[in-house]
Structures are given as C-alpha cells and as structure tokens.
Amino acid sequence: MAGCGPVWLVAGLADVVAALALTPTTLRPRPRHHPSPQDGAAFIQPRRRRVTTLPPAPRPCTSCPYKRDTPSGIWSPEEYAKLALYDGPTWSQPPRLFQCHVHDHDADGVRVCGGWAGCHDMAESLSLRLAVECGQIGPHIAQAILDYESPAPLFTSGSEAAAHGLRDLHTPGPAARRAINKITRTRTDLT
Incomplete structure (x- = not known):
C-alpha cells in the first residue's frame, strides 16, 4: 500500500477502510521529498502544516x-x-474533500461539510477514497462520513444546490446579507 496507487481508486471504499483498519501503520504521514540544489532547485520549499480533518x-x-x-x-x-x-461519476470528481465553509480552510480541526456528506453518495466519492489512502483521514473518520445522515433537509444534488445558491447572487436578501456578514467576521481567510 505504498503511495496513492490506482488500485485503491477502483476498490470499494469499504474495502479501503477495512484494509487500513487492519494496518494502522499505513496512516503515518509519508515522508516527502523536498527539492534540493542537487535536483536543480534554487531553494527548499517549506513543509505545509498538516491539518486535522474532522467528521461532519x-x-x-x-x-x-x-x-x-x-x-x-x-x-x-x-x-x-x-x-x-x-455529482459526476467517481473518476471525474474532484480529488479533495469538501470542507465546511464556516471555518478557515487551513485551520486545525476543519470539518468535512455535513451537507456534502449527506447529499452525495460517499461510497462513490473519489475524494473520500483518496483521503483514506493518502492518510489525510483515518478509518473512523471515513466511516463517520459514510454513515452521515443530515437531520436537515438537503438538495438532492450539488447541481440543484448550486442553482439555488446562484439564483439571488446579485441581489441577496436580508437573511443572506446577515449570513455573509457573520461569515466574514468569523473567517480570516476570505478576501
């Protein structure tokens, strides 16, 4: 199970979670190769801080x-x-987990979006499979995402949610403006 191999892209997510649960050593961060002058690089890039991802x-x-x-x-x-x-087939989906919009995206303890986990079929999620295989999340977090059921009514697809969100984009109502103000006060990574 070295690296993020393509074999895990075709395996079922339950198989990936089960395999990782049996071999906890695979959840350790893998060493990264940093550019060096011998590689022709002019500098060594700083290592990115590892962010803890929580379930929804x-x-x-x-x-x-x-x-x-x-x-x-x-x-x-x-x-x-x-x-x-x-919404697309597994192979065409984005490779990154969809994080909650309320938190800074580089903050420690960022959560997976509950709406995303509840709306989409997580058993067919490319980003969830990759996050497990690459050690971004452990088997218990993956299982929590797979089992997640939203108590709030959700749109049936990302396309439906996007169409709703874009409808009043240029003329947001009072409730939307209040939400925008709250979010901009809370998040520090917005421009």
Whole structure:
C-alpha cells in the first residue's frame, strides 16, 4: 500500500477502510521529498502544516450551500460551481474533500461539510477514497462520513444546490446579507 496507487481508486471504499483498519501503520504521514540544489532547485520549499480533518458536525451549518433553507446568494459563483463537480461519476470528481465553509480552510480541526456528506453518495466519492489512502483521514473518520445522515433537509444534488445558491447572487436578501456578514467576521481567510 505504498503511495496513492490506482488500485485503491477502483476498490470499494469499504474495502479501503477495512484494509487500513487492519494496518494502522499505513496512516503515518509519508515522508516527502523536498527539492534540493542537487535536483536543480534554487531553494527548499517549506513543509505545509498538516491539518486535522474532522467528521461532519451533527447537523450542517446554517449557511451550508447544500441545505434547502439556506438563503440564496451567500457564496461566490466559484464556490457554487464546486458543488456540481461532486455529482459526476467517481473518476471525474474532484480529488479533495469538501470542507465546511464556516471555518478557515487551513485551520486545525476543519470539518468535512455535513451537507456534502449527506447529499452525495460517499461510497462513490473519489475524494473520500483518496483521503483514506493518502492518510489525510483515518478509518473512523471515513466511516463517520459514510454513515452521515443530515437531520436537515438537503438538495438532492450539488447541481440543484448550486442553482439555488446562484439564483439571488446579485441581489441577496436580508437573511443572506446577515449570513455573509457573520461569515466574514468569523473567517480570516476570505478576501
């Protein structure tokens, strides 16, 4: 099980989780090769801080783009465009876990988005398979994501959620403006 091999892309997620549970040593961070002058690099890049990824919160946040009762127009068009990408077949999905929008994306203890986990078929999720195989999350977090059921009503697809979110993008209502203000006060990584 060295590296993120293609064999894990075709294996079922339950098989990956079970295999990793039997071999906990595979969950250690793998050493990374850093560029050196011998490689022709002018400098050594600093190592990125490892971020702890937590399972979804018990219920999606109030501004979750997947929730049916979230006001339209809160997030940027680029953020809404990401939602539909997870609707496709496994091989065409984005490789990164979809994180909760309420937290800074580089903060320690960032959560997987509850709306994302509840809306999409996580057994067919490329990003979940890769996160397990590459050691970003352990088997217990993967199982929590697989088992997640949202207590709040969600859209049936990322495309449906995106269409709702984009509807009032240029004229967000009072509830959307309140949510935007709250998020910009909370997050430090927004521009």
